[in-house]
Amino acid sequence: MGQLANPNANTESLTVIDNRTGKSYAIPILNNTVSATAFKSIAAPKKPGERDENETTKGLRVSDKGFLNTAVIQSEITYIDGEAGILRYRGYPIEQLALKSNHLETAYLLIYGVLPSKEQYHNFRLEVTRHRVVHADAEGFFRSFRYDAHPMAILTSAFAYLGSYYSEANPSLQGQKLYTKGDAESLEMIDRQIYRLIGKATTLAAMAYRVRQGREFVIPPSHLSYTGSFLYMMDHMGEENYTPNPVLEKALDVLFLLHADHELNASCTTVLQTASSLVDPYSAIAAGCASLYGPLHGGANEAVIRMLISIGSPENVPAFIQAVKKREKTLSGFGHRVYKTSDPRSFIVRKTADEVFKVTGRDALLDTAMALHDAAMKDEYFVRRKLAPNVDFCGLIYRAMGFPLDFFPVLFAVPRVVGWLAHWRQMMIQEGGVKIWRPRQVYVGPSKRDYEPIDSRAPSDSPRTVATAVEHSGITKRTMLATFKGKL
Known part of the structure; x- marks a missing residue:
C-alpha cells in the first residue's frame, strides 16, 4: 500500500502529490513496477455535485484501456523487448532455439524452465506420443459439424469436448485445490494434462482438417516426429510406408517453435483469465483458442x-x-x-x-x-x-505447403497450446495460490434512475439504444406471413 511520503523515504519509490488534498504519498517501486493497489490509499473527499459512482473517497483506480501498460502477473517464461526486437524463451534467444532446438524440446524448456537432459527429453517425448490418440467417440463429434465449418470453430469446440472425458482432471468435481497444492500428486496431475493436451492438439487439428476433406481419420503414428506425425495424420491416404517430406516437416517444426509462446498476448491472457477461476485446463485452452481465432490475433x-x-x-x-x-x-x-x-x-x-x-x-x-x-x-x-x-x-x-487459408489459424493454435500450458502451470504452482482475475471498471453510465411504466416511456431515437430490425427471408419470412394460433 502507498504510504504518506516523508523526506527519508526509500529512493526506490514514486512520490505522488495529490493536488486535491495536498497530501504526498510514497509508492514503492519493485522490479521497475508500481502496485496498482497502492493507489487505493490515495483518497479524497467527494466534491460538491460529484457523482457517487466516481467512488472518490474509496481511493484512486488505475485506468488502462486494453492493458497497454499493466502487468497482471510475475512470470519467468518469455521476455520480449519490442523496441530492440528481442524475443527469449526462459532466457534463450529465439534465434538460437530455432537453429539448434526443436519444438518438443523447446516445449519442455517453456513449461519446466530448463533444457531437458537426454533422458528427460526422451521421457517427455514418449509421454506426449502416448497421449496423442483420442477416444473412438471423437469421430462422431467431428462428423457432427457442417461440411463448411471453419476449422478453428471445430478445434475450439474439440478442446472443450476433450475435457468431458477426464473427470479426474476437473477441479469442479475433484476439489478446487487439485492443481494448486504444490505436492507431488498435484504436479503429476498437472503434467498428465500437459501431455494430453500437447499430444492431442495435433490429432484434433488433423481431424478438423480431414473432416473438411470428407476423409476418414488416421490413427497417430508412433514412429514419426511431432510435426511429421501431424502431416501424416492430415495427408496419409493408405500409401505404404508413407513419410512426409523432411523439408516440410522441419519447416513446420521451426514455425511451431517460433509460435510456441509470446508472453501475455490476447489468447494467453484469456487462458489465464479463465484458469484463474480454477476451471479445468481443457476449458481454459478452448477459451484461448477462441481468442486466437480473431483477425487481430491468430487470424492475422x-x-x-x-x-x-x-x-x-x-x-x-x-x-x-x-x-x-x-x-x-x-x-x-x-x-x-x-x-x-x-x-x-x-x-x-x-x-x-x-x-x-x-x-x-x-x-x-x-x-x-x-x-x-x-x-x-x-x-x-x-x-x-x-x-x-x-x-x-x-x-x-x-x-506454399498447400494448406487452405482458413486452416492457418489452426497452425498457429496447435503450437501455442505449449505456451498456454506453460503459463497455466506457472499460475497453478505460484506462491500465494491463485486469485481470480477481476478487473475494475470506470462506470460512466447513468446515476440512479426510477423505473417508468412502459406506457409512459418515450421511444429512444439514438441508434445505439435501439435494437436493430433484422430482415428475414425463407422459412421465417413465410411463417411471419402465415396465420396460426398463438402468433405474436
Whole structure:
C-alpha cells in the first residue's frame, strides 16, 4: 500500500502529490513496477455535485484501456523487448532455439524452465506420443459439424469436448485445490494434462482438417516426429510406408517453435483469465483458442494472404499503399502491438520460406509481398508509425505447403497450446495460490434512475439504444406471413 511520503523515504519509490488534498504519498517501486493497489490509499473527499459512482473517497483506480501498460502477473517464461526486437524463451534467444532446438524440446524448456537432459527429453517425448490418440467417440463429434465449418470453430469446440472425458482432471468435481497444492500428486496431475493436451492438439487439428476433406481419420503414428506425425495424420491416404517430406516437416517444426509462446498476448491472457477461476485446463485452452481465432490475433496471417490476393501483382502495390493512407484499405502483416522494429521471428521465417520454396516452388504472391514490404519500408507514412513487417508473412509458407487459408489459424493454435500450458502451470504452482482475475471498471453510465411504466416511456431515437430490425427471408419470412394460433 502507498504510504504518506516523508523526506527519508526509500529512493526506490514514486512520490505522488495529490493536488486535491495536498497530501504526498510514497509508492514503492519493485522490479521497475508500481502496485496498482497502492493507489487505493490515495483518497479524497467527494466534491460538491460529484457523482457517487466516481467512488472518490474509496481511493484512486488505475485506468488502462486494453492493458497497454499493466502487468497482471510475475512470470519467468518469455521476455520480449519490442523496441530492440528481442524475443527469449526462459532466457534463450529465439534465434538460437530455432537453429539448434526443436519444438518438443523447446516445449519442455517453456513449461519446466530448463533444457531437458537426454533422458528427460526422451521421457517427455514418449509421454506426449502416448497421449496423442483420442477416444473412438471423437469421430462422431467431428462428423457432427457442417461440411463448411471453419476449422478453428471445430478445434475450439474439440478442446472443450476433450475435457468431458477426464473427470479426474476437473477441479469442479475433484476439489478446487487439485492443481494448486504444490505436492507431488498435484504436479503429476498437472503434467498428465500437459501431455494430453500437447499430444492431442495435433490429432484434433488433423481431424478438423480431414473432416473438411470428407476423409476418414488416421490413427497417430508412433514412429514419426511431432510435426511429421501431424502431416501424416492430415495427408496419409493408405500409401505404404508413407513419410512426409523432411523439408516440410522441419519447416513446420521451426514455425511451431517460433509460435510456441509470446508472453501475455490476447489468447494467453484469456487462458489465464479463465484458469484463474480454477476451471479445468481443457476449458481454459478452448477459451484461448477462441481468442486466437480473431483477425487481430491468430487470424492475422490468414488476413495477410487475403490482402495479397486482393492486391494481385506488384504493379498494384503503389495504388494499394495510397488506399491504406486514405484509410480505404487495411494493411495486414505490418505493425505489432509489442514490436516497434522488425519482429525477430521474421528473419527466421524468411530463411525457412526459402528452404520450403526450393521444394514446393516459389509462391507467386511472394513478389507482391516483397514489393509491398519494400514500398512500406521506404514510405515516411509507415516509417513514422513504426509499421515494420511482422511474422504473419509465414502465411506464404503455409500457402506454399498447400494448406487452405482458413486452416492457418489452426497452425498457429496447435503450437501455442505449449505456451498456454506453460503459463497455466506457472499460475497453478505460484506462491500465494491463485486469485481470480477481476478487473475494475470506470462506470460512466447513468446515476440512479426510477423505473417508468412502459406506457409512459418515450421511444429512444439514438441508434445505439435501439435494437436493430433484422430482415428475414425463407422459412421465417413465410411463417411471419402465415396465420396460426398463438402468433405474436
